[in-house]
Amino acid sequence: MDRSQFNQCVEQYADRLFRFAFSSLRNREQAEDVVQESFARVWEKAKTVDFAKAKSYLFTTAHHAIIDEVRQRQHFVRTEDYTPTEEKTHGIPYPDVNDILHKALGTLPEAQRNALLLRDYEGYSYQEIGDITGMSESQVKVNIFRARTALKNKLKSIDNLIDIEP
Numbered sequence: 001m002d003r004s005q006f007n008q009c010v011e012q013y014a015d016r017l018f019r020f021a022f023s024s025l026r027n028r029e030q031a032e033d034v035v036q037e038s039f040a041r042v043w044e045k046a047k048t049v050d051f052a053k054a055k056s057y058l059f060t061t062a063h064h065a066i067i068d069e070v071r072q073r074q075h076f077v078r079t080e081d082y083t084p085t086e087e088k089t090h091g092i093p094y095p096d097v098n099d100i101l102h103k104a105l106g107t108l109p110e111a112q113r114n115a116l117l118l119r120d121y122e123g124y125s126y127q128e129i130g131d132i133t134g135m136s137e138s139q140v141k142v143n144i145f146r147a148r149t150a151l152k153n154k155l156k157s158i159d160n161l162i163d164i165e166p
Helices: 003-025 028-044 051-075 085-089 097-106 110-121 126-133 137-154 158-162
Strands: none
Touching: 003 028, 003 051, 003 110, 028 051, 051 110, 051 126, 097 110, 097 137, 110 126, 110 137, 126 137
């Protein structure tokens, strides 16, 4: 991959990579770090990464970086990430639907959440998701099915949604 192809990758995939990372991490700075790290790794291996496979390489790298961030996050909680419920809802009795959906997504196991985000938010095929996550195509399908079923059960009524703990 040469410099112009790398720049083309940045133009084509930076926003999509950020959406994927942000949907998983729910932290803008961490998502930006994941995107930057993914592109840095591609640039380091530019001579060995085929331009046609750059998208898969980027998302695979981002997937692994997200896993590392989640593992690191489990060891400590940043105080600036904590926001009391009253501040989030601004006195509104029901939170924003987007907040509810992201809380529900946050309760899913990581493999299910990432497979679902790659399929429904980014539009990747089962094969591409398998390449990115290292799962077989059938594992991808099972994880997406289970994620959709779990979300459906969590999102059945508005009263249950408010009590979802991430």
